[in-house]
Amino acid sequence: MGVSEFKIEEFLKQHNIKPSYQRMKIYNYLIKYKSHPTVDEIYQALVDEIPTLSKTTVYNTLKLFLDNKIIQLITIEENETRYDADISIHGHFKCLECGRVYDVWLDMTKMKLKGLDEFRINESHVYFKGTCSKCLIKHKN
Amino acid sequence: MGVSEFKIEEFLKQHNIKPSYQRMKIYNYLIKYKSHPTVDEIYQALVDEIPTLSKTTVYNTLKLFLDNKIIQLITIEENETRYDADISIHGHFKCLECGRVYDVWLDMTKMKLKGLDEFRINESHVYFKGTCSKCLIKHKN
DNA sequence: GTATCTGCAAAACATTTGCAATTCT
DNA sequence: AGAATTGCAAATGTTTTGCAGATAC
Numbered sequence: 395m396g397v398s399e400f401k402i403e404e405f406l407k408q409h410n411i412k413p414s415y416q417r418m419k420i421y422n423y424l425i426k427y428k429s430h431p432t433v434d435e436i437y438q439a440l441v442d443e444i445p446t447l448s449k450t451t452v453y454n455t456l457k458l459f460l461d462n463k464i465i466q467l468i469t470i471e472e473n474e475t476r477y478d479a480d481i482s483i484h485g486h487f488k489c490l491e492c493g494r495v496y497d498v499w500l501d502m503t504k505m506k507l508k509g510l511d512e513f514r515i516n517e518s519h520v521y522f523k524g525t526c527s528k529c530l531i532k533h534k535n
Numbered sequence: 536m537g538v539s540e541f542k543i544e545e546f547l548k549q550h551n552i553k554p555s556y557q558r559m560k561i562y563n564y565l566i567k568y569k570s571h572p573t574v575d576e577i578y579q580a581l582v583d584e585i586p587t588l589s590k591t592t593v594y595n596t597l598k599l600f601l602d603n604k605i606i607q608l609i610t611i612e613e614n615e616t617r618y619d620a621d622i623s624i625h626g627h628f629k630c631l632e633c634g635r636v637y638d639v640w641l642d643m644t645k646m647k648l649k650g651l652d653e654f655r656i657n658e659s660h661v662y663f664k665g666t667c668s669k670c671l672i673k674h675k676n
Numbered sequence: 677g678t679a680t681c682t683g684c685a686a687a688a689c690a691t692t693t694g695c696a697a698t699t700c701t
Numbered sequence: 702a703g704a705a706t707t708g709c710a711a712a713t714g715t716t717t718t719g720c721a722g723a724t725a726c
Contacts, residue, residue, distance in 0.1 A: 470610065475614075496651075498648055498649070498650045499650050500646050500647060501646065501647050505643065505646055508641065512671065513665060513666065515628075516631070516665040519661070520660070522654075523658040526654055527653035527654055
């Protein structure tokens with residue numbers, strides 16, 4: 395496991411979140427796999443280990459994490475809400491063939507904006523869609 | 536009306552879309568108001584004028600427009616799919632106070648991307664959230 | 677013992693699907 | 702008439718809500 399359970403427990407406490415078993419497992423899943431999972435993917439991945447787990451708890455927990463700003467929400471596809479424990483400013487790329495979501499590091503400070511004079515920007519989101527390198531290589535074979 | 540019905544009829548025909556009454560009204564709504572509406576907003580706006588209108592038709596029509604690439608889909612908020620008849624490359628800004636969605640013109644060519652080597656990018660999307668100038672002015676009063 | 681957390685079941689929405697009625701040519 | 706379009710009703714899928722039981726301090 396990339397981050398020890400103890401560290402996660404401390405981390406959640408520092409953010410005013412009581413570190414219940416379910417919460418620690420869900421947060422651990424997010425930082426371990428970095429796969430930008432949906433609610434259902436998190437639920438399916440953990441239900442074997444936590445047989446009593448309910449989707450309601452996954453929803454409740456993610457909402458709590460969002461409110462406390464330790465995760466961010468990724469909206470790429472309509473009807474598909476994803477979550478990311480990396481809250482640094484970065485974009486995403488979704489491969490339309492395999493469905494994987496990748497991180498994209500970009501410098502948005504150079505981007506000139508027209509039409510936002512006098513607006514207050516709180517959040518900036520960038521995402522791309524296309525075909526990832528893994529899928530492109532498959533085509534060659 | 537900004538664009539005559541005749542022009543819309545011709546436009547749809549040019550894109551292999553049979554210009555039914557409903558389709559012309561829906562397309563007209565999109566180009567007239569440029570408000571990036573949801574399905575429900577379109578439906579509510581037109582149902583007075585077309586009392587038999589159903590949401591199914593709005594869904595069908597928007598899907599047809601998307602397939603024929605005369606509109607684009609905007610995904611800003613999870614659970615809220617919006618549509619835009621302006622298919623040029625631009626971003627959007629959603630005001631978290633009044634809910635309005637604005638167009639943002641930006642030059643993305645200057646944006647340096649890290650992590651997308653060998654990827655094929657088909658679509659690029661940029662959006663912002665915050666407070667628009669109209670709402671900021673309200674605060675001063 | 678009291679607060680909180682969890683999870684079932686039902687409700688609330690948004691979107692899709694099947695199909696019959698309507699419209700257009 | 703024949704093909705396409707419309708729209709109702711039901712189904713689907715996701716997220717939210719109410720609440721009762723379990724758990725933690």
